[in-house]
Amino acid sequence: MTHPKFVVPVSPLPGESLAGVVARAAHENLFTNPANIFLHLNMPVVRLGSIATRYAGNCDELASLIGSSPADLRPLFYKRMDRCISGFGAEIEFLGSHLALRCRESKTRRLSPASLRVSAYHRVAWELRFLHWCPESFEYLLGECTMCSKSFGWHKLAGVHICENCGGDVREQTSECVAEHDRDTARLLSDLVLNREAATRIRASLHEDLRHLVDVDLLCLAVMLASGFEWSPKMVHKALYDMNRATAPSLEMWRVGFERIRDWPDSAYEIVWKQLETPREDAGYGMMEELGPVGLHLMPANADLAKVLRKMVSDSYLQKGVVALRPIGNSAQWRRPGWLPSSEAKKKHKLTDWTIDQALRSPEVRRISHEGGERSPTLLHETDLLTWVEKLKAALDAPTAMKRIGIPEHALWELLESGHLKLLTSEDRILTPRKGFIETKSVQDLGDRLFSRCSPTTGDESLVPLREAIASSSCPVPPWVAAIDAILKGTLNAWRHDAPSSTYVDALLVLPDQFEAKIGRGTVLPEFREAPVLMTYNDAAVLLRTSPEVIVQLAWAQKIDTESGGPGRRAVRRSVYAYATKYPNAAKALAASKV
DSSP states (O other): OOOOOOSOOOOOTTTTTTTHHHHHHHHHTTTOOOHHHHHHHHHOOOOOGGGGHHHGGHHHHHHHTTTOOOOHHGGGGGGEOOOOOTTHHHHHHHHTTTEEEGOOSSSOOOOOOOHHOOOOSSSSSBBTTOBBOOTTTOBBBBBTTTTOOBOOOOOOOOOOTTTHHHHHHGGGGOBOOOOGGGGGHHHHHHHHHHOOOHHHHHHHSSOOOTTOOOHHHHHHHHHHHHHTOOOOHHHHHHTTOOOOOSSSSHHHHHHHHHHHHTTTTTHHHHHHHHHHHHGGGOOOOOSTTTTTTGGSOSSSSTSSHHHHHHHHHHHHHHTOOOOOBBBOOOOOGOOTTTTHHHHHHHHHHHHHHHHHHHHHHHTTEEEEEOTTTTTTTEEEHHHHHHHHHHHHHOOEEEEEEEEOOOOOOOOOOHHHHHSSOBOOOTTOOSSSSTTOEEHHHHHHHHHHHHHHHHHEEOTTTTOHHHHHHTTTTTTTSHHHHHHHHHHHHTOOOOEEEOOOOOOOGGGGEEEEEHHHHHTTTTOOOOSSSSSSSSEHHHHHHHTTSHHHHHHHHHHTTTSBTTTTSOOOSEEHHHHHHHHHHHSSHHHHHHHHOOO
């Protein structure tokens, strides 16, 4: 039987994916729809990215159609490697690596503009969901067009380097790159699954108990160790197919995980022993008493990784003299003395749902949660809870803390981000500025530390108030945190005003020349982990050294982002800082021009 052939033959390039080969062949032969290719092969119409896992039997016909050798095309198909163990799901052989099928992305076409500029073909490495970067360029992959914001897919064939929605050339777009200090970790992770020679060397360096583990088990173990076994099995497996960089394991987390794999089993012993040394009432309930979070990862019992973990737990316990593990018992024993279900704690101590929710998030309040069932409540340690509630009652809200220290609102959040102040409450990406309670002791400690670094005034007329020095600073953002950091570290001299002052900052004096030399050359912007997403227009005006009316104009002109995309009541904090650093003094100049 003869098969149709494309006019322009195409063969796979080194490291090219099967979907990329077919897409490139179709583009070279003026095909724009994958359905037309499948019709030539008498195959059902499927997503182009799924051919490699579903149609290995059509390899010869596909090779004949695109003008390639079956021997060149066959390695690009992925053989099923299911281990028939409950909960594992489908697994495949990915270029010699044993991975979960869910680790491979078949719907979205992820691209690296820098690599496409070198050669415009789709790399097989870009199919792995847990690799968020290109191993060639170390550029983070794009899953959507930066021009039209629509996802790249395989439903149209306009060339792998062309956005099928707007026609934009991806090679002309840009993407963020992996930081230099993270590249060794990125290279190690990509080599483990893509470079068989490097992977062999990596495995040879592992402890003998780990060398037989397949690649997906090693990746899971790295995530488990990096999280201290705190992530549940479901979270660990999800981490391997999470394409969202914000929620997926960071390269720093992978680095910690691989370091602990190199130190196996001592690194794992250390984690298990911490739980073993925890007082009995702190251990998990409904499971083995001393085992803690690692217990969730010991099933299914016939799985290779579970066997390795069981051996590690057994060996670590033997070193501590523990020879047997005893289940806790029935549900009547789940509630221990000194612990309260969260619902009962709320009624007994007349607490609100918000207070209980905040207590559950606080590391100062010990808690027990059972992942296995709805009938098992979350327990709170009563003494810890009451101690934390007393701290909350004495805590300062954001405006009060600002007045006591003598700083604007944005500087207060910068101090929290830098660790100089302690936040008692934790809101997930809160949108309300000034929401949050600061521990009173941390504010008092900050003032005491500042004053301990100050010298008494000597009558030097060149001294100026710290507030005045910051106001006249050449930094794009008022350098409150940089100045406080420098005083606390002793790199910036400070004197204490003789007259009584209602705020810490107003009592401080500095030499203007020394201040500008130490602080005026720039400032480090915060990471915005604790700060609210939004900030008021008044606070944005203070940050940009301008008026609220100018902030409204910047919002109308879309120079800064707002909560509703237009001139809303609040501005997006990150965009205001970005504007300040990109256009220093521009807002001040705009305000002056309106006078």
